[in-house]
Amino acid sequence: MAAAGVRDPFEEKLIRVTLWLKKLYGDMPVPRYEVNERTVDILHEVMECNEERDRDVSLLIEDMKDQATKYEGEAKYWQDILEESLGLSVDCLSQEATTDLNDLVESAMALEVEDTSLTSFYSAINYMASELFKTKSKNQEMELKLKTLTKKLTSTLMMEKQLEEDIKKITESQEAENAKAASRSKNLIFLEKKSEDLKIRVKDAEKQLIATGLDQSLTHEALVKLSEELAALQENLKPLKKEVESYHDLPPSIALARVMVEEARNELKALDEELSRQIEAVPFELT
Numbered sequence: 001m002a003a004a005g006v007r008d009p010f011e012e013k014l015i016r017v018t019l020w021l022k023k024l025y026g027d028m029p030v031p032r033y034e035v036n037e038r039t040v041d042i043l044h045e046v047m048e049c050n051e052e053r054d055r056d057v058s059l060l061i062e063d064m065k066d067q068a069t070k071y072e073g074e075a076k077y078w079q080d081i082l083e084e085s086l087g088l089s090v091d092c093l094s095q096e097a098t099t100d101l102n103d104l105v106e107s108a109m110a111l112e113v114e115d116t117s118l119t120s121f122y123s124a125i126n127y128m129a130s131e132l133f134k135t136k137s138k139n140q141e142m143e144l145k146l147k148t149l150t151k152k153l154t155s156t157l158m159m160e161k162q163l164e165e166d167i168k169k170i171t172e173s174q175e176a177e178n179a180k181a182a183s184r185s186k187n188l189i190f191l192e193k194k195s196e197d198l199k200i201r202v203k204d205a206e207k208q209l210i211a212t213g214l215d216q217s218l219t220h221e222a223l224v225k226l227s228e229e230l231a232a233l234q235e236n237l238k239p240l241k242k243e244v245e246s247y248h249d250l251p252p253s254i255a256l257a258r259v260m261v262e263e264a265r266n267e268l269k270a271l272d273e274e275l276s277r278q279i280e281a282v283p284f285e286l287t
Contacts, residue, residue, distance in 0.1 A: 010037060013044045020047045034160050042153045049142055049149075071108060230278060237271055244268050 017040055021030045033039055107121070110128075244264045 010040065013040050017043045017047055020050075024050075033157070039153070039156055042149055042156065046146065046149050046153075049146055053142065071105065075105060233275060233278065237275065240264075240268060240271060 014035065018030075021043075033043075244261075
């Protein structure tokens with residue numbers, strides 16, 4: 001945790017960016033943007049580029065004002081000399097001479113020369129050409145940087161919008177799933193209650209039927225038990241049938257084999273008759 005009275009770097013950047021945006025937009029409302037480290041860093045870089053350019057322009061303006069004041073003083077000085085020594089004044093000069101003198105003064109002010117000698121003019125022109133090239137290069141570099149930051153900011157805003165849409169879709173999907181789950185839960189509770197109710201009603205119906213004289217062997221539990229016993233008898237019968245089928249492959253000329261087959265047939269017949277009696281004893285319909 002930061003010490004008391006010491007601001008967090010992110011908070012300090014945010015405050016500077018907010019003040020800069022308010023100053024930039026003036027009375028107009030500042031556009032909304034997502035406040036996070038990435039967007040604040042991008043806006044902070046744009047702010048620094050803008051402030052650096054403003055400082056350069058301000059310095060240039062101040063320097064131009066100083067030069068103008070200096071040249072006005074020099075012009076006044078030479079004008080006083082001309083008037084006092086030669087009796088010449090600006091009003092006495094021809095229009096062409098006045099125009100040439102004004103051009104010379106404006107050129108000297110623009111080139112920031114110390115005097116109006118030809119050497120000073122050439123040196124100033126070369127220096128200004130060099131400074132112009134440096135300034136253009138710096139402006140191009142700053143414009144490229146600003147363009148890159150603008151692209152990053154646009155990309156971030158688009159990503160933010162896409163994330164908001166994705167979150168909205170996920171939220172809607174989750175709400176739909178929650179609604180389905182709630183509906184399933186209600187249906188399950190209803191079916192469980194319905195099942196319990198039906199079990200109770202079946203029990204009550206069986207008790208009423210038994211009370212009216214119905215044979216207990218016809219109840220649901222008794223019928224289930226008989227069905228299980230029938231299935232067990234059928235399972236016990238399967239190995240006996242397989243054993244009888246194996247006797248069918250014995251040679252017909254062997255007397256002992258015939259006797260054994262006959263005994264197996266008699267046993268199978270007795271089991272079939274027992275099974276038939278059991279089946280006939282089981283009621284399959286209740287009205």
